[in-house]
Amino acid sequence: MTNQLFINNEFIESQSNETMDVINPATGEKFDTITFATKEEVNNAIEKSKHAQREWERVPQPTRAEHVKLLIPLLEQNRDEIAQLYVKEQGKTLAEAYGEIDKSIAFIDYMTSLSMSNKGEVLQNSVENEIIQITKKPIGVTAGIVPWNAPIMVLMRKVIPAVVTGCSVVIKPSEETTLLTLKLAELFRASTIPAGLIQIVPGTGETVGTQLATHEDIQLISLTGSMRAGKSVYEHAAQTVKKVNLELGGNAPVIVTPHADIDKAVDYIVTARINNAGQVCTCPERIFVHEDVHDEFIEKVSNKMSQLTVGDPLDENSDYGAIINQTQLNSIHEKVETAVTNGAKLVLGGQKLQRDGFFYEPTVLDHVNPEDSVFKEEIFGPVLAVTTYNDFDQVIDDANDTNAGLSSYIFSENFKEVMTASERLKFGEVYANCEAEEVVNGYHAGWRESGLGGADGIHGFEEYYNTTVSYLRY
Numbered sequence: 235m236t237n238q239l240f241i242n243n244e245f246i247e248s249q250s251n252e253t254m255d256v257i258n259p260a261t262g263e264k265f266d267t268i269t270f271a272t273k274e275e276v277n278n279a280i281e282k283s284k285h286a287q288r289e290w291e292r293v294p295q296p297t298r299a300e301h302v303k304l305l306i307p308l309l310e311q312n313r314d315e316i317a318q319l320y321v322k323e324q325g326k327t328l329a330e331a332y333g334e335i336d337k338s339i340a341f342i343d344y345m346t347s348l349s350m351s352n353k354g355e356v357l358q359n360s361v362e363n364e365i366i367q368i369t370k371k372p373i374g375v376t377a378g379i380v381p382w383n384a385p386i387m388v389l390m391r392k393v394i395p396a397v398v399t400g401c402s403v404v405i406k407p408s409e410e411t412t413l414l415t416l417k418l419a420e421l422f423r424a425s426t427i428p429a430g431l432i433q434i435v436p437g438t439g440e441t442v443g444t445q446l447a448t449h450e451d452i453q454l455i456s457l458t459g460s461m462r463a464g465k466s467v468y469e470h471a472a473q474t475v476k477k478v479n480l481e482l483g484g485n486a487p488v489i490v491t492p493h494a495d496i497d498k499a500v501d502y503i504v505t506a507r508i509n510n511a512g513q514v515c516t517c518p519e520r521i522f523v524h525e526d527v528h529d530e531f532i533e534k535v536s537n538k539m540s541q542l543t544v545g546d547p548l549d550e551n552s553d554y555g556a557i558i559n560q561t562q563l564n565s566i567h568e569k570v571e572t573a574v575t576n577g578a579k580l581v582l583g584g585q586k587l588q589r590d591g592f593f594y595e596p597t598v599l600d601h602v603n604p605e606d607s608v609f610k611e612e613i614f615g616p617v618l619a620v621t622t623y624n625d626f627d628q629v630i631d632d633a634n635d636t637n638a639g640l641s642s643y644i645f646s647e648n649f650k651e652v653m654t655a656s657e658r659l660k661f662g663e664v665y666a667n668c669e670a671e672e673v674v675n676g677y678h679a680g681w682r683e684s685g686l687g688g689a690d691g692i693h694g695f696e697e698y699y700n701t702t703v704s705y706l707r708y
Contacts, residue, residue: 237269243429259325259556286430299349325556372400484640487633566615639681
């Protein structure tokens with residue numbers, strides 16, 4: 235049993251009786267049990283963070299960055315062990331696990347390079363012998379709630395900019411990937427980052443998440459997760475009027491126009507859709523294909539999906555691995571069955587794989603009713619849901635007809651179509667003729683119910699600052 239918490243650079247045993255079994259999604263077998271933190275232990279973590287942050291913000295930012303950058307060789311040295319545990323606990327392929335580790339390394343490298351970027355402003359005033367100075371200061375103690383689908387990269391998104399800017403952070407990992415997060419805590423402990431700046435307190439959203447959201451000493455709470463979880467955090471954070479940063483999933487539209495390179499579109503759409511078995515918020519969800527190229531698209535995308543290998547995530551021949559758990563597997567299948575019942579054509583797949591673990595076939599649905607749940611909600615599985623259109627202006631409106639607003643796609647070799655879509659699609663991200671990239675120096679943010687604020691790049695970095703205006707009379 236793993237009953238550890240990571241508080242003040244030490245692994246301590248939780249005093250809670252609340253536990254959860256850890257299941258390998260690729261086998262369905264239990265291989266460990268985790269223990270959650272008590273309310274008192276969470277409060278202790280926050281208190282230690284508060285004390286450590288007061289000292290840390292006085293350290294020059296470039297010096298802080300030097301400490302953080304030393305995580306890179308630790309990740310490189312432990313890359314194989316981390317990847318193996320990642321696959322066992324989360325179910326994505328080994329190649330995907332390595333890819334996330336490598337992207338996290340690039341993220342640390344980039345974020346630490348911003349250590350000299352904290353610049354203010356000096357303004358003139360109409361009052362004689364007075365200037366106005368605007369400066370940015372670390373926001374203080376922060377909290378991060380991390381999901382199971384990208385637990386390394388999202389953890390770094392919440393830890394690295396916080397620590398570099400002079401903040402501390404209390405992390406609630408997903409219950410599904412707590413072991414992996416505690417493994418990363420070993421690297422934090424082995425680094426030169428001072429004790430107390432990074433705390434890890436496992437638990438559920440209803441308990442630990444709510445406690446972090448309501449605690450008066452937490453000045454910013456960042457969550458990556460479901461819309462339901464985000465709304466709960468937003469509501470609880472209002473009690474202390476703390477800053478909230480939310481990335482809450484999406485329902486990405488894909489527009490394939492008659493001017494698209496269909497082969498390119500198929501390759502990118504399938505690559506993006508099967509990333510982590512489709513369990514990524516930026517995955518293509520609603521595929522709008524112009525009726526003139528519909529038949530060609532369906533033939534080619536079905537052929538591409540049919541050639542995919544699904545299975546053991548440790549097998550380098552597997553294109554994608556397991557679904558996270560039985561509940562999510564059932565949700566995928568229910569959406570597919572409902573769509574077929576309501577008239578969609580099942581072109582390919584549509585079944586759970588008959589093997590141990592949680593796997594779903596590559597699936598293509600055609601002529602989907604846009605009102606079906608498979609179109610209206612995130613599928614979070616290896617399913618492509620297709621419908622047709624014949625008017626470009628109307629399909630832009632249809633693409634925007636969602637409460638989500640994270641990612642969107644346009645495939646066209648027509649420059650006017652690409653630029654029009656880029657201007658009119660109301661999403662935080664528009665991907666034209668490419669798959670979702672989320673580069674570390676970009677910006678990852680959603681509109682509407684997909685979130686508040688964002689991550690990555692200089693804009694994500696500056697989420698961890700407060701602003702002070704000083705009127706200086708001399």
